Amino acid sequence: MTQSRRRTVLVVDDDEDLCALVAAVLVEEGYAVETAANGQEALTAVERNLPDLIVLDMKMPVMDGREFARKFHSLYDHLSPIVILTASVDGRVRADEVEATDWLAKPFDLGALVESVERNLRP
Amino acid sequence: MTDPIEQSENRISAEGADPYRYFFDNARDVFLLIDLSGQILAANGAAREAYGYSDEQLRSMTIHQLRSSDQPALSPAQTEQALSHGMLFETVHRRKDGSQFPVEVSLKGAAVSGRSLLLSIVRDITQRRKTEAALADQELRYRMLFDHLVEALAVHEIILDDAGHPIDYRFLDANPGFEQMTGLKRDEIVGRRVLEVLPGLEQVWIDTYGRVALTGEPIRFQSYSSDLGRHYEVAAFRPAPGQFATLFFDVTAQKAAEAAMQVAAEASAARAAQLQGVLDNMVDAVVVADATGAVTVVNDAAIRLMGLPEEPEQHLRVEEMSELSAARDTHGNLVGAAESPLARALSGDIVQSMDLVIRNARAKKDVHTRSNASPIRGKDGRIIGAVALTRDVTELTALDRLKDQFITVAAHELKTPVAVMKGYAQLLLRYAIDGRTSRREYLEAIDRGADRITRVVEDLLQVSQLQLGQLQITRSSTRLDELVSEAVAVFTRASNDHPVEFEVRARPTVLVDRVLIPQVLHNLLDNSAKYSPAGGDIAVAVDTQGREAIVSIADQGVGIPLERRAHVFDLFFRAHTNTAWDYGGLGIGLYVSKEIVALHGGRIWFESPPAGGTIFYFSLPLEGDL
Numbered sequence: 001m002t003q004s005r006r007r008t009v010l011v012v013d014d015d016e017d018l019c020a021l022v023a024a025v026l027v028e029e030g031y032a033v034e035t036a037a038n039g040q041e042a043l044t045a046v047e048r049n050l051p052d053l054i055v056l057d058m059k060m061p062v063m064d065g066r067e068f069a070r071k072f073h074s075l076y077d078h079l080s081p082i083v084i085l086t087a088s089v090d091g092r093v094r095a096d097e098v099e100a101t102d103w104l105a106k107p108f109d110l111g112a113l114v115e116s117v118e119r120n121l122r123p
Numbered sequence: 124m125t126d127p128i129e130q131s132e133n134r135i136s137a138e139g140a141d142p143y144r145y146f147f148d149n150a151r152d153v154f155l156l157i158d159l160s161g162q163i164l165a166a167n168g169a170a171r172e173a174y175g176y177s178d179e180q181l182r183s184m185t186i187h188q189l190r191s192s193d194q195p196a197l198s199p200a201q202t203e204q205a206l207s208h209g210m211l212f213e214t215v216h217r218r219k220d221g222s223q224f225p226v227e228v229s230l231k232g233a234a235v236s237g238r239s240l241l242l243s244i245v246r247d248i249t250q251r252r253k254t255e256a257a258l259a260d261q262e263l264r265y266r267m268l269f270d271h272l273v274e275a276l277a278v279h280e281i282i283l284d285d286a287g288h289p290i291d292y293r294f295l296d297a298n299p300g301f302e303q304m305t306g307l308k309r310d311e312i313v314g315r316r317v318l319e320v321l322p323g324l325e326q327v328w329i330d331t332y333g334r335v336a337l338t339g340e341p342i343r344f345q346s347y348s349s350d351l352g353r354h355y356e357v358a359a360f361r362p363a364p365g366q367f368a369t370l371f372f373d374v375t376a377q378k379a380a381e382a383a384m385q386v387a388a389e390a391s392a393a394r395a396a397q398l399q400g401v402l403d404n405m406v407d408a409v410v411v412a413d414a415t416g417a418v419t420v421v422n423d424a425a426i427r428l429m430g431l432p433e434e435p436e437q438h439l440r441v442e443e444m445s446e447l448s449a450a451r452d453t454h455g456n457l458v459g460a461a462e463s464p465l466a467r468a469l470s471g472d473i474v475q476s477m478d479l480v481i482r483n484a485r486a487k488k489d490v491h492t493r494s495n496a497s498p499i500r501g502k503d504g505r506i507i508g509a510v511a512l513t514r515d516v517t518e519l520t521a522l523d524r525l526k527d528q529f530i531t532v533a534a535h536e537l538k539t540p541v542a543v544m545k546g547y548a549q550l551l552l553r554y555a556i557d558g559r560t561s562r563r564e565y566l567e568a569i570d571r572g573a574d575r576i577t578r579v580v581e582d583l584l585q586v587s588q589l590q591l592g593q594l595q596i597t598r599s600s601t602r603l604d605e606l607v608s609e610a611v612a613v614f615t616r617a618s619n620d621h622p623v624e625f626e627v628r629a630r631p632t633v634l635v636d637r638v639l640i641p642q643v644l645h646n647l648l649d650n651s652a653k654y655s656p657a658g659g660d661i662a663v664a665v666d667t668q669g670r671e672a673i674v675s676i677a678d679q680g681v682g683i684p685l686e687r688r689a690h691v692f693d694l695f696f697r698a699h700t701n702t703a704w705d706y707g708g709l710g711i712g713l714y715v716s717k718e719i720v721a722l723h724g725g726r727i728w729f730e731s732p733p734a735g736g737t738i739f740y741f742s743l744p745l746e747g748d749l
Contacts, residue, residue, distance in 0.1 A: 015539055017568045021546040024565075028554045061653070087538035107542035110549040 007121055008032045008049065012042040012068065013057035013085065022055055022085075025110050026117065039063025043071060046080075053121050054082045055113075058094065069098035081120040153245035156233070159202060161185040164240065173247060175219035186243065191215035191223050206232035206239055216245065224249050274355065275301035275371035278362060281336035282316065289333025291316045295366065304348060304355075304371060335359045336367040345374070354378040408492075408513040411499075412465055414506055416441045428492070428515055430485030441465050448481035455480075468496035468509035478516070491520040528695050529583070532710065536579050544572035586694065586711050589718045596636040596722050600746055603672050604630045604665045606637065610644035611663055621652045626664040631672035632746045639719045640743075646712035647676045647739050654737070655680035670745050671725070677738040683731040691729065692717040716741070 009031045013019035016037075023033045034051065036042035038060040045051075054072070058065035069082060081101040086094045091103035101120045104113060147154055153173050156165040166181040174181065174189060187196060194214045197205065204210055210230040215223050229244040277297040284290045294312040302309055312320050317329070335342055341360040348355060353375040362368050399422075402409050408425035412418050418439040426433060429448050442460035450458040460466060464474040474496040483490050496511035547565040556562050588594040604627045611625050644663075651661045659679035666673050683691060695710040720727045720741045727741040 015543070017543045017571060018539060018546070020564075021543060021550060021568065024550055024561075025546075025553075028550075085542075087535045106538040107545040110546060110553055 006030065006032045007052040008034065009053050009055060009117060010034045010036065010042060010045055010051035010080075011055045012036045012039065012060070012065070013055075014038055014060040015057070018057070018085075022113065025113060026055075029114055029117075031117070039065065039068030039071070042068050043075075046072065046076065050076065051080050053117055054080050055085065055117070056082050056098075056100070057085045058098075059087070066098055069100065073099055081122065083116050083120060153243075153247075155181075155186065155243040155245065157186050157241050157243060159239060159241070161187050161196075163189075170245070173218070173245070174216070180219075189216050191217050202241075205230040205241060213248065225252050274353075274373045275304045276368065277301045278366060278368045279317070279332065279336075280366050281333050283333075289329050289337070291318050291329060292332060292336075292367070293317070294320070300371070332359055332367050332369075335361055336365055339364075406514070408515075409510065410444070410465060410513070411508060411510045412441045412469060413508045414469065416466075416469060418444060419508070425513070428483065428490060428513060429481060430483035441469065447484065450479045450481045453478050453480065464494040464496035464513070465509055465511040468498050468511060469506065471498055471506060473497045474511075489517075490515055491517045525694065529586075532695055533579065533583050537576055540572040540575035540579070543575075544569045547572070582711055582715070585715055589715065594718070594722065596639055596719075598634040598636060598723075601633055601635050601637060601640075602630060603633045603635070603674070603743065606635070606640060607644060607663060607665050607674055610641040611648070613641070614645060614648045618652055620658055621655060621661050623648070624660055624662045626662070628664055628666040629672070631665070631667045631743075633672050633723075633743045634746050635723055635743060636719075640723070643716040643719050643741065644674070644676075646716045647741075650712055650739070651676055651678035651680060651737070654678065654682075667745065668742075671742040672745055673740055673742045675738055675740045677736060679736045682733075682735050682737055683729070688729075688731065692727070 009026050011019055011022045011026070011033060012035070013022065014037050019035050019037070023035050026033045034045050034049070036045050040063040042054070042056075043063075046054075056065045056068065063071075065084060069084075072080075072082070078099065082098070083102045083104060084091070084095055084098060084100045085104050085106060085108070087106045088094050089105075091105045095101075095103040102116045104116060148168050150167060150169055153170040154165075154167040155163055155170055157163050162185050163181050166178060170181060171178060176184070190196070191214070201210065209232070211227070212230075213225065213227050216226045217223050225248050227246045227248050229246075231242050231244075233240045233242050275298060278295040279292045280295055281289050282291040282293060293314065293316050296313060297307070297309045299309075301307070307320065317324055331342065334340065339361040341358060343356060343358045345354065345356050347353070353373055354377075356372040356374045358370045358372070359367050360370075402420070402422035403424070405422060405424055408428040409420065409422045410418060410425050411420035418441060421431060421439070425431065429444070431439070431444070431447070441463065445458070445460040445463040445466070450463060452458055458479060461470075464477050464479075467474050474494060477494045477496075479492050479494065480489050481492055482488075492513045493516045494511055494513040496509060498506045499508040499510055501507040547568045550556070551562065551565055556565070585594065608625060608627075611623050615623050648661060648663075655661070655678045662675075662677040664675045666675070692713050694714040717727050720743070723743055725741055725743040727739070729737055729739045731737045
């Protein structure tokens, strides 16, 4: 990678183990990682520091992925690409619904996660 | 040679009077002079009157044209016989207007100027025939009456007092049948008064017969002779003023036939009632229609299932019935009247397992039905009706949907822990993880993932056992406050976000399963924590009320929306789906808790004040009260 600064990824998932997993992988891949346990926390994190990409779980308490995506797009006009994590069989539909750029179906492959994050980061 | 008739006519016209001609013309019988080919040569006035033809017309015709077409003509041999010996026979003749009448024909040969002719004297015997028929008919009737019907006959004369009231009657005549029936001898009773012969006779009989003799109004009634063991119909009429005749018709056979019919009718009514009983006790709805589409049989189950009106079932028609039920297929498309199972069966189809959703207007609900229908055929194979059997499969359908939901929910709920396990395993494989701590953390995460999968599977198994009624409880005498205290301690160790306050207001002893009741507590505590995302205390209390121990778990969470409260304990129900957030979970915790409490003979309920928060309660019978 030839970037002048490390790219930042925000991982939003209420499942501690899953959140920690995604964070660990992305740290291993050289990204700066922030985490949030729900949509509400994620909005606060975004306000503080707009990430280069958001990995977003859909099903969360307080504010779920759908609601976060809606608010994020209206506040930041799609500034950061979103990759959603979903247990749904029709991930494509879910992704379109929340205007995400990509989706990963649980249980996902770490290689696929890394590849998706790299692909969707804007140059 | 001149024609003798023409000669005679000439003579008549010339001389004006001829006794033969007069006789010929004025005879009441028809006179026709014909040649051997049947050509009419002369006809008299009676002939013109009888057939309706003019003299000229008759003389241009043959005798065959006067004879009814279905009557045989004379054979040459018969003509020969008529010429030599004369002949008398009956046949049918035809008038000009086409009408026919029976005749007697007397045929005689006549040699006129060496030419063989026939004189036919025809007599209309219509009246004679009628009389003969009437006589025969009357004779037959009387013969029938005497031979078969009249068993006994007696004639009497009524005796009146000075005021003209009947007080007695005298026997005038009686037949052998009467003797046999009454045991009274004709010779001994004729001329004697009935009160002499039968001193015990009730006055009502004298009054009754007296009215017949005085007014002439006949009466009929039935009576039974126990001596003869026969039933009689008795007719009394007035043959002459002051007299009455009694006729006894034996109606024993008729009575027996009536009784037999009565028995048969009762038997058939009993069979019909039995059949109706079977139909009405059937779980399946039965509807039968005749070939015209009129509904002829509807059992109780059908009335209930389709919400049909109780009374006018006989007047319903197949198409009205389908209109009433507004049947839809399983995709929600309306099914036309001609496509209903019964209508299809009437047109010859055998319908098997046709699933329809019908509207029960009376119960105001939709019913999922499965129908079989088939035509009913007569001996000749023609369709004489159709029968449809319909079963309510609403519960079955709901169960089916539940099963699908079960699989979906389970698959969905298993995906996160599997993702965790797979992810951490790959993490260890993919990267050169250094440092013992990280490796240990990842392996612990995998272990937790496996535990989560196990919990989901166990929960589903438990639901399955509950649904099948196979969950066993093992009761032992337990101090409820201690059991709750332990469960709270276990919960607090696992979740430190929500402090739990525990209050013991009573120390009841209950007979409970020491694994399942803590599970109920865990489910309720877990629920309280899950729906109190902002944290907040959870207050648990043990108390007694009457003969029950009561446990309460109060949180300061989001509460339960009003419209969803009725379903809180339903399987797979989650109160907060389609909201701004989703709490996840299988939607089985409260269902399982309710079932477990119920198995212990207790109740479970909740309060959710508008201000927020929810309090769940469950009760258990005190030991000794179970």
